[in-house]
Amino acid sequence: MLLSVKNLRKSFPETGEILRGIDLEVEKGEIISVIGPSGGGKTTLLRCLNFLETPDSGEMTFEGETYNLSSIGKKQINGIRKRTAFVFQNFNLFANKTAVQNVMEGLLASGMGKKDARRKAEQALADVNLSDRLDYYPNQLSGGQQQRVAIARAVALDPDIIYFDEPTSALDPELTREVLDVIAALAGQSMTMIVVTHELEFARRISTKVMLMDEGIIAESAGAEKFFNSPESERTKQFLEKINS
Amino acid sequence: MSERVIRILIESFPKILLPGLKMTIPLTVFAFSLGLIIAVITALIQYYNVPLLSRAARVYIWIIRGTPLLVQLFVVFYGLPGVGIMTSPFPTAVAVFAINEGAYAAETIRAALEAVPHGQLEAGYCVGMSRGRTVRRIILPQAFRTAVPTLGNELISMVKDTSLAANITVMEMFMTTQRINAVYYEPLALYLEVGLIYLIFSTVLSRVQRVAEKKLASYGRR
Ligand SMILES: Nc1ncnc2c1ncn2[C@@H]1O[C@H](COP(=O)(O)OP(=O)(O)OP(=O)(O)O)[C@@H](O)[C@H]1O
Ligand SMILES: [Mg+2]
Numbered sequence: 001m002l003l004s005v006k007n008l009r010k011s012f013p014e015t016g017e018i019l020r021g022i023d024l025e026v027e028k029g030e031i032i033s034v035i036g037p038s039g040g041g042k043t044t045l046l047r048c049l050n051f052l053e054t055p056d057s058g059e060m061t062f063e064g065e066t067y068n069l070s071s072i073g074k075k076q077i078n079g080i081r082k083r084t085a086f087v088f089q090n091f092n093l094f095a096n097k098t099a100v101q102n103v104m105e106g107l108l109a110s111g112m113g114k115k116d117a118r119r120k121a122e123q124a125l126a127d128v129n130l131s132d133r134l135d136y137y138p139n140q141l142s143g144g145q146q147q148r149v150a151i152a153r154a155v156a157l158d159p160d161i162i163y164f165d166e167p168t169s170a171l172d173p174e175l176t177r178e179v180l181d182v183i184a185a186l187a188g189q190s191m192t193m194i195v196v197t198h199e200l201e202f203a204r205r206i207s208t209k210v211m212l213m214d215e216g217i218i219a220e221s222a223g224a225e226k227f228f229n230s231p232e233s234e235r236t237k238q239f240l241e242k243i244n245s
Numbered sequence: 246m247s248e249r250v251i252r253i254l255i256e257s258f259p260k261i262l263l264p265g266l267k268m269t270i271p272l273t274v275f276a277f278s279l280g281l282i283i284a285v286i287t288a289l290i291q292y293y294n295v296p297l298l299s300r301a302a303r304v305y306i307w308i309i310r311g312t313p314l315l316v317q318l319f320v321v322f323y324g325l326p327g328v329g330i331m332t333s334p335f336p337t338a339v340a341v342f343a344i345n346e347g348a349y350a351a352e353t354i355r356a357a358l359e360a361v362p363h364g365q366l367e368a369g370y371c372v373g374m375s376r377g378r379t380v381r382r383i384i385l386p387q388a389f390r391t392a393v394p395t396l397g398n399e400l401i402s403m404v405k406d407t408s409l410a411a412n413i414t415v416m417e418m419f420m421t422t423q424r425i426n427a428v429y430y431e432p433l434a435l436y437l438e439v440g441l442i443y444l445i446f447s448t449v450l451s452r453v454q455r456v457a458e459k460k461l462a463s464y465g466r467r
Contacts, residue, residue, distance in 0.1 A: 052367050078373070086371035091365035096464050105382065106372025137464040157372060209306045 008058035085154035145227030280346030
């Protein structure tokens with residue numbers, strides 16, 4: 001087991017309890033898609049897994065070590081973050097850094113030398129077909145290109161798991177395709193990932209497991225075929241019906 | 246204009262310009278650089294919300310921005326010797342101008358820091374960077390870029406404000422002009438002349454500012 005979470009809870013003072021006891025297990029090499037209605041807590045869940053939000057309570061086991069989420073310390077958080085990566089809906093590329101520098105930043109922070117970092121960053125960008133955009137700043141790149149840089153930035157860190165939060169929602173349909181292809185290629189290399197997405201066809205194609213998240217709980221969790229063909233929970237049936245109608 | 250006035254103007258021009266180059270510009274350069282350092286530290290204290298220091302920073306900015314620069318100069322230069330702290334004109338001027346500029350620029354930089362989207366910091370965390378490292382390499386450079394136009398204006402203001410240092414016996418351009426005027430008594434012509442030299446200084450700086458802004462305008466904006 002790479003990652004497991006038990007009874008994760010999170011509330012915000014303004015909006016109340018958003019995550020109401022999440023249980024989650026991720027095996028190495030698994031590709032989990034999380035779908036569900038807007039406001040269901042998908043983003044909040046990913047952010048809690050990477051401690052961009054502080055969970056209120058729960059338990060996390062990551063690579064054999066168990067942490068109490070209500071008392072986890074800064075050092076442990078940093079340790080976990082070093083082995084995970086995050087791809088944001090709105091990219092969040094470093095605006096003052098070029099594409100290749102964006103990928104290098106994390107490598108340099110981990111203590112890698114400049115030359116090695118540069119070589120690795122160039123390779124990572126080549127893998128997302130951006131060798132011709134190394135020295136472009138984010139605002140000189142299309143949304144799809146920016147998101148591919150962001151993915152290269154995540155992958156270059158050799159993380160044990162990557163969290164994607166709606167990686168294509170900010171993109172035009174034409175650009176969505178190129179980003180999905182890159183993610184599918186990663187899936188093909190058995191990169192472990194959790195992908196929050198509204199692209200159901202895509203989820204069905206790449207996932208080993210699909211989850212429906214609604215009102216702060218995981219309402220259904222099943223293999224892709226089973227999830228879409230014969231879901232068990234009413235919520236999943238309703239959600240799929242609404243989408244397909 | 247009489248021939249006498251023209252002759253006085255021509256003779257006095259280098260005499261005024263020289264202290265401009267030897268006093269006004271160094272005073273501005275030292276004070277502004279020092280002021281920027283103070284400002285960055287003060288702004289970061291507020292950005293990090295350091296307990297106590299953060300409040301001290303507010304008080305510092307409040308006092309400095311709420312009192313006239315001239316009063317600040319007088320308190321330090323004429324007031325402090327009264328409690329046994331001796332000061333000499335030029336260093337005093339540098340210190341007071343730096344402390345003054347520090348307060349204004351601190352506000353500029355703090356606002357610019359806060360204008361950097363929070364996602365930049367989060368992205369730093371997510372690639373394993375510490376907050377300090379992210380602030381240093383990602384947030385501060387972006388904030389500086391935002392702050393450059395305002396800081397440029399503050400620099401131009403400072404060049405002009407250095408004339409106040411005449412009041413604490415710094416022999417800068419304005420004081421020199423006053424001295425020359427005491428000899429020839431041509432106030433209109435001579436003060437217009439020194440005004441013109443200030444104008445030249447600020448115009449050059451404005452030009453530099455515009456070029457700098459264009460260069461920095463935005464990271465490779467198309
Ligand atoms: N920082 C916050 N402070 C207060 N409330 C928040 C915060 N972040 C999220 N919420 C609330 O939590 C709920 C779930 O939000 P979240 O972004 O996790 O949903 P989501 O499933 O990702 O939705 P979408 O599909 O629209 O992205 C929303 O009602 C939102 O208002
Ligand atoms: Mg979301």
